[in-house]
Amino acid sequence: MSIRMRRALSFTAIVLGFFMALLDTTIINIALPEMTRHFGGSVSRISWVMNGYNLAFAIFILTASRLADQFGRKKVFIFGVALFTLTSLLAGFATSLGVLILLRVIQGLAGAIIVPVTIPLTTTTFPKEMHGLIIGIWGAVSGIAAASGPALGGILTQKLSWEWIFFVNVPLGVLSIVLTAVFIEESRDNTAGRTIDYGGTLAITGAMFFITYALIKVQDYGWSSSVILGLLGAGLVFxxxxxxxxxxxxEPMLPLSLMRIRTFNGASLTLLIVGAALMNLSLLTSFFLTRMMGMTELKAGLVLSMIAVGSIVSSAISGPLSAKYGSHLFAASGIVVTGGAMYSLSGLHADSALAEVVVRLLVAGVGVGLTMAPVMSSAVRNVPDDKVGISSGVTNMAKALGSVIGVAIIVTVLQHNTNSELGKAGISATKVIQTNTELQPFVKNVLTEAVASIGKQGNAAMDSSDGEADTASAVVHAVELAAAKLPLAEQKAFAADSANQFHEVKLLLSQAGGGMQQAAVKGFSRTFAFAGLLMIPGILFALLSDKRRKPEEPLVLAEPAVLER
Known part of the structure; x- marks a missing residue:
């Protein structure tokens, strides 16, 4: 077999495992409602099918990188893929929600083993002159996995069942294991001893657990609560x-000499921003498409896959070019493009054309591709050869942590903006109701309470024509009940004018619903704008993520003796 074919099969093995692990961070979200119907339970509890995976992934990723460097990356990778495949199979047959959550936690641990090992396995499989191209493809696969999760999850759930979200991993995992065992050579960090750093492992696990758990639970308790502050404080101590x-x-698991490499720090912080941006982009747009524009989850998922399309193209181009000219300008440009696209989403309305959404998401995907592949490539180039594994763990941990931070911040901001705008719309609608000259006083009171209720629901009752009709029916029924409690004379007066009263009720309720929808859209718009501006620090980090090189300058990996400060 030719060396080219052997490399292609080796890379296929790596990509299959990597794709599975990243895909499962987003594919599950679209199936949560169906799982709730199947198992029952609260939304808060079902969310741990997602949160359990993300929490385990974040806390174990650095430890897994170190163990792979010490005891063999191929060996650890096969173990991770095998564990992921087995838990996927069992998850599809889970008989209770508790069992499913447990399996998802184990699956998250397996994902943490797989993801950071893929970069060092790739760089040891291909010669240095191909690293830029290969990591560019790696970045494209990363973008595809993250962005295609909602679409693939929607298709599998709608056409088959939610169990197939897990079953689809089984053949991919088996093929990855076989190809890895046959075609990939073992590699490790020869400078790393075989002694496990138990103190460091316990400390980083505790730090990532408390910080990540706090960010997951912040929506339940609030940023200023003693619970969240205590968790964050414990995370800081660890x-x-x-x-x-x-x-x-x-024999530390993380050589602190890496922290003295300016470009490595810049790359890690850039990926923290990118992780937050990707999650914010996917989360905000998904909610906007389904709640404001009335799309089905499947259609919204397919639209979101445009991010992956843009990322594929730009990753394939920026990866090899950044190896020649340096990653910093590509990465900074990508941050600007992604942030600009995110900000431009603030211009969408409930009746915006599909093309307006698609173009913005394509541009955002191009920005992600311009950033992701070059920065990962830079993180590999600018550290010593034997530290590629642990550096991959740090950068992937930064990206994972960025995703959790992004969700915590953006959900808080969205709730604040939406509640603020809905509050203003509610006050405006109440004034219109109270100044109406047609409605009888008790009808005004019932209608005012109904409008207040709509505001508290975040416009959920007015998301569709069916929802609006249901709300109108409920208000009419409430008016009839209130009328039945009136004195006899007032009941007769209301009965004589009931047709006009109900007509006014429906008219004002429709106006209030329209105002609430506009308010909710404005809340999303302000949040999209905030998310775009939140990426500005990433420009500076990206500019620090690599050094400028001339095209003819050879790629030289940094040695410990000449680490940049």
């Missing part, structure tokens, strides 16, 4: 303990 153990340890 993080300081981790730094101390790495500073004083003889």
């Amino acid at each position: 993080l300081l303990l981790f730094i101390f153990t790495q500073w004083r340890g003889k």
